[in-house]
């Protein structure tokens with residue numbers, strides 16, 4: 625009996641989350657007012673080099689994300705600024721990291737923990753919480769060669785980004801932050817198991833001749849297609865666009881195109 629009750633409670637929580645997300649999605653993709661995106665920094669590895677990097681972070685380290693999304697939104701005919709990005713400084717508590725495996729249950733469990741963590745953080749904070757909250761966890765390049773996955777909750781309006789605490793990664797960190805932010809609005813990944821952008825939806829210019837090499841990455845395709853078998857990471861958001869499929873997923877007016 626107790627077990628059945630536990631399942632019932634879990635089901636009710638999931639139902640509540642699903643309804644909440646559907647409402648969020650309607651509210652955040654109406655594009656009649658700018659969405660407030662708030663970014664927080666976390667020291668992911670506890671190293672002092674990472675601390676020093678975070679000490680030097682300021683609003684302009686994230687400006688490119690706002691400029692990128694607003695530029696792309698205008699291209700689709702959104703007449704206002706789509707987003708307003710602000711850097712809200714450093715947090716002491718750490719968001720729960722997404723599971724490394726593919727287990728659906730583990731992922732559901734993690735997404736609930738992450739939601740609870742973010743809700744509690746907002747509750748305990750005096751600062752205004754944004755429409756979208758992104759938590760960037762930084763790692764020292766001297767001891768971390770590869771980062772854990774970043775994850776934006778699809779429609780959940782919160783995301784965790786694992787990033788390198790190094791100036792030379794500023795541009796690519798911005799690309800990852802923008803990608804996860806798009807997830808929180810309901811955009812889906814457009815690359816395959818080999819990390820190659822899927823044709824046509826993961827391409828910036830899918831109908832250009834010749835098709836290769838492309839000059840930009842589509843934000844959810846992730847990489848710039850060089851040939852049918854090769855793609856490279858964009859260095860910064862200047863090499864990225866928001867394609868028509870992604871635009872449709874976040875409810876931008878694509879008929880203007």
Ligand SMILES: [Zn+2]
Pocket residue numbers: 803807812813
């Ligand atoms: Zn993704």
